[in-house]
Amino acid sequence: MTVTVALERVTRRFGPVEAVRDVSFTLPPGEIVALVGHNGAGKTTLMKLMLGLVRPSEGAVRVLGEDPAAGEFAARRRLGFLPESVSFNGALTGRETLAFYARLKGETPARAFALLDRVGLGAAALRRVGTYSKGMRQRLGLAQALLGAPRLLLLDEPTTGLDPALRQGFYEILQELRAGGATVLLSSHALTELEGEAERVLIMNRGRLVANGSLEELRRLARLPVRIRVTGEAQGLDTFAQHLGGIHPSRRVNGHVVEIETEAETKIAVLRRALGEGAAISDVDVLPPTLDELYAHFLRAQERSPSGEERA
Amino acid sequence: MRTVCVIAAKEIQEGLRNRWVLATTLLLAGLALTLTFLGSAPTGQVGVRALDVVVVSLSSLTIFLLPLIALLIAHDAIVGDMERGTMLLLLSYPVGRGEVVLGKFLGQVAVLAFATLVGYGAAAVALLAGGTAIDGESLAAFAAMMGSSVLLGAAFVALGHLVSARARDRGTAAGVAVGIWLFFVLLYDMGLLGLLVADRGRLVSARMLDVLLLLNPADAYRLFNLAGSGGVGRFSGMAGLAASAGMGPSVLLAALALWTAVPLGLAALSFSRREL
Known part of the structure; x- marks a missing residue:
């Protein structure tokens, strides 16, 4: 295609x-x-x-x-286009505005009005656009972008x-x-x-x-490195961090938490190690970039x- | 063409909604009626050509007022939409820039034409209702005045579009529009008069004066109505100029039409070259 x-x-x-x-x-x-x-x-x-x-x-x-x-x-x-910070003439209603754009695209306004319901503006369709909130104008903008399939x-x-x-x-x-x-x-x-x-x-x-x-x-x-966050007792974490210190950069977040940066491929090895050291580890978080x-x-x-x- | 109509219709719709149509119509009707009844004072109750007096006073008023209204409506047409960001969206539709200019122009002229015809028409209807006898010749002069007023308005709407298509921002457009109004409506005639007085007929020939008058749409309109046929010329005091001017009504109307078409074409050209 x-x-x-x-x-x-x-x-x-x-x-x-x-x-x-x-x-x-x-x-x-x-x-x-x-x-x-x-x-x-x-x-x-x-x-x-x-x-x-x-x-x-x-x-x-x-x-x-x-x-x-x-x-x-x-x-x-x-083609449908929604410009950044879309604006409309405030004097016309939502329906009138959409009808205008529908005619320009050669679509019948009656069919276009279904789009107002779709973007949640059905109740405000007969209100002047000047009274719309920013979010409502944005949704009217989306409705006009959806005209003409x-x-x-x-x-x-x-x-x-x-x-x-x-x-x-x-x-x-x-x-x-x-x-x-x-x-x-x-x-x-x-x-x-x-x-x-x-x-x-x-x-x-x-x-x-x-x-x-x-x-x-x-x-x-x-x-980008994966960060592994290990929570446990202070002593156990010290030895654990020392083990890894040479291979992966690590950093103490606080007394109970140490954070290790590792590449995606060695992530499992580090995890094994963390769990296998026998240290009193209470929690492990893996944080992808x-x-x-x-x-x-x-x-x-x-x-x-x-x-x-x-x-x- | 369909697109042009859709854009023109929206322009009219907006004009109705933001009361431009209403305000302009009421203003023109109010002034026309005032002039009709005050203006008939000098001719007295037996004045059989009351409508001719109205034509003279109304067209003098039109020269000042309609160009101003036209420029007020039109100077914002393009640059205003660009500044508000609505033009960017409009041009993402299957719409040519020439169609945008033409559509907006037609919509605004329609608004102006409606206000003029209804407002001035009210004066004629009021005279008729008051039992004033009006002959066909006066009626024709009045109709010609209304038609040429719309044409004068169209010329200044086109000029307003040209300003709007070229101006950097709305403020500039408004300033230039006011300048254009001052120039054509006030300064041009003063300058022309000064030139004629200083010249004492040595350099400026009658033919040259014709051309100078055609170079201002307001003057073309003035000549068309005040020096026109029948009794109007007698009241306006322009008969002398009319006799010396070798220009028939068709030349004057053609000048007004050119004053509409050329600025509008230039506006479309400027706008199509402009990048958003």
Whole structure:
């Protein structure tokens, strides 16, 4: 099956600033992909490139089989976009707003109104958008992005302003769309909240794509240490720490807890040892590297070798 | 075309909702009615051409007011939506930028046309209801005045769009819009008058004056209505200028149409080159 989005060596300059530098990736159908990076890393510029609102300085962008900046609109009918901090005219009601966008996409407004219920705005549909809370505007933004059964959804920081329950509902909608073969690209400045939702992660830093892979692949690639936290009696822990001291770095958290850093492959050996020493150990915790650590690792990796690009 | 209509309809809907339509209509109707009844004082009760007087006074008012209203509505059309972030979303839809400009233009002109026709129409209806006899010629002059008023409004809406498409931010757009109003409505005629007085007919020929008058949509409108056919010219005191000006109504209307089409085309061009 053909890819939904393909970027090939895309660079985009704004004056002297390179907002996007030599970025290539493809997005297949039926995948939820997270685009992660700091503010100013180039996420929004990438979205605008895919929407055809800015043209690449170099390289080529193809979305749903066409060049989005060419002025052909067939692809845009199958594309949903939620801009960062979406805004609407406050004088119109939620229904009127959605009806307007539905007409632009050639969909009948009556069908579009079902989407308001789907995002939990059914009760507020007849209220003016000016009276909506930020979360409600965000949900109205999501409803308009879902118009016209999109094959590609570009969501820029979609979950800001949503409380955890709404966020859950939001991801459920995305999973349904994905199951229907749609591609979802959502950007975020934090990796943590995307765990379990995105199959693939693209990490951007200063306009460059520094990582591209599933979370497991990125973990393997980063080779970040696993931390083993052992709780026990003070004396036993001392001898245990001494045993390991030469091999793995360890650190006393407090009188009863010691933390050992080890690579994923030797994790089991260290655990065996911890349990086998006969020391009075009351608890063992294994802490895999967090997503924030993983994210920080890829950012650091690029800082060290500005030209280097890590790929999975 | 469908897209243009959808955007125009939303513009009208917003105008209705935020009371622009209501406020403009009431303002124009109020002024028109006031002028109608105050303005008929000099002609007295026997004035058989009451409507002609209304045409003169209303069109003088229109020259000041309609361009201002048009620029107020239009200067925000593009740059305002860009600043509010709604333009980014709109352009992610299957919508061309030319369609956005044309749709917004048509919507705003429709709002202005409604206000003008209803507001000024009220004056004519009031005169008729008051038992004033109005002949066909006056009625035609009045209808021409209403139609050309809409066209004048459209020209300034188009100018407002051009400002809006080029301005960096809303504040700049508002400032430039006010400047355009001052220039065309007040300063241009003063300058022209000064030029004619200083020149004493040595350099500025009648033909050149024609061109200079056409270079201002407000002057084209003024000539069209005040120097127009029948009795209106007599009341307006513009008959002298009308006699010397070799321009028929069609030339003046064409000038107004060009003053609409050219700025609008330039606005669409500027907007399509702009990056968000």
